[in-house]
Amino acid sequence: MIEHIVLFKFSDETTVAQREEGARRLHELKDRLPGIIDIEAGQNYSIRAKGYSMALTVRFRSKADHEHYTPSPEHQACLSYLKEIGLADSLAVDFEITE
Secondary structure: OEEEEEEEEEOOOOOHHHHHHHHHHHHOHHHHOOOEEEEEEEEOOOOOOOOOOEEEEEEEOOHHHHHHHOOOHHHHHHHHHHHHOOEEEEEEEEEEOOO
């Protein structure tokens, strides 16, 4: 299994409603792309996030599923929306879960 974690930082002009819409669009990818076991997206509420205000976690069955996700038109549409509303920076970490 692959765990994909992304933190998002937005401009000061980006509204909470816009970020929530971005999280909703990301969450919908579970129904649109194969290989996603679980996906969660939401707004940060703590003071420890160093300016990152939204997070995404996606669990994939395999590296191949993750490799299909990134360039997919569905994912790219979400990314375009996030950039449109003021995405300033993101930080991603991907790792294999070994049980």
